[in-house]
Amino acid sequence: MVDTKKALQLFIEYLQIEKNCSPYTIDNYKRDLGEFFLFLETQNIEQLALVEYFDARLFLTTLYERDLSKRTVARKISCLRTFYKFLVREGMVGENPFSLLALPKKEHKLPRFLYEEEINQLFSTLNKDTPMGLRDAALLEVLYATGTRISECCNIQLQDIDFSLETILVHGKGKKDRYVPFGQCAKETLQTYINTARTETMSSYRTSHSYLFINYRGEPLTVRGAHYVLNECIKKAAANGKLHPHMLRHSFATHLLNNGADLRTVQELLGHSKISSTQIYTHVTKEQLRKVYNSTHPRA
Structure with missing residues (x-):
């Protein structure tokens, strides 16, 4: 038994x-x-x-x-x-009753993403004059610059960031680590956030840890807290709907592919173990289709 x-x-x-x-x-x-x-x-x-x-x-x-x-x-x-x-x-049962059970066909939904204009609008509404406003800006910059999952982003430690090489060591799913680059915009916002907002907040509440992102009490920012931050950002941008963290990851991948990045590179940046997981991003926007058509068709 x-x-x-x-x-x-x-x-x-x-x-x-x-x-x-x-x-x-x-x-x-x-x-x-x-x-x-x-x-x-x-x-x-x-x-x-x-x-x-x-x-x-x-x-x-x-x-x-x-x-x-x-x-x-x-x-x-x-x-x-x-x-x-x-x-x-393990010899605990004789047969697998689920082995012949057919799985329902998965629904193939295209990932929701933000257009580049929407990304710019989102960043333009951020208030960097307050410690938490600067924190919000840094969080958005990292998510969009690196395409990391929200759990990966919340687990980033200060020692994981190399500002000289402009890379972050991301601890991914299944304990698979990868290095992801980030750009100048994210670099400047991150450095300002770390040197001012993060340091001042943690000093005020006398907290001490190496997590990059913190809440208003200086404690590590949780995934739930990050969800709340992003939804507040979308409200300030006067946009409709909710900003799910994965939308920034989807936007990261979509924008890279639309601007010429190859699928294997995007796969590595996203930390996908299978190329099939990345192929869903090979869809292109109507604007990109029109752009390619106008630049390549002889009678466009």
Whole structure:
């Protein structure tokens, strides 16, 4: 008989040690597995080894009945497929009931990004006369200049920045590090922020740490806090909608490709392990299509 708690504990250790998954990914696995365990209770299935293909199909049906997106459903089923694959490998169950379950086709949505004019408008509305206003400007500059994920950006330490080479050591997903360059605008804003706003705020609240971005009390800025900062910035810019951090990452990649960068370079800058993850950015804007057409067609 397989103890569910023991199986979950061993699986989490497998994700941490062998798969080198991030805490965020592991939390998603825990959440998805928790939902599945509750489902087993409703079906009076007391052992993981007793789950059959029919039960897997029934669980999939319950997910669809909740009107979840195809992407979310696919993630949950993929989680369970991986979980049972691990259990089979460890000899805890005889077969994987999710191995033959078809995943829903993913929805191919183009990433939302800001046009260059919108980026310029966003930066023009920032108030750099206050410590936190300067912090906001530095945060936006780094996100757009480097294309880092918001979690990566919040984890940047002072020692990760090389101003002479204009690069930042980014600690990416799966503990994969990469060096990302940044430009003059980001450099100037960062140096001003570090030497004035950051130093003064941390001195006032007597805090001491090496995290680059801080909140108004001088403590490390959290991902949630960064989300709030960006949404406040978009409000000040009098723009519609919300500014999700990934929109700046999408804008970074889109603008690089539209201005001639090759796909492999963008892949490395974004920290994608697969080129297929980067290929979604090969879409181009109507303005770029028109520009290329007018400059290349003989009778344009």
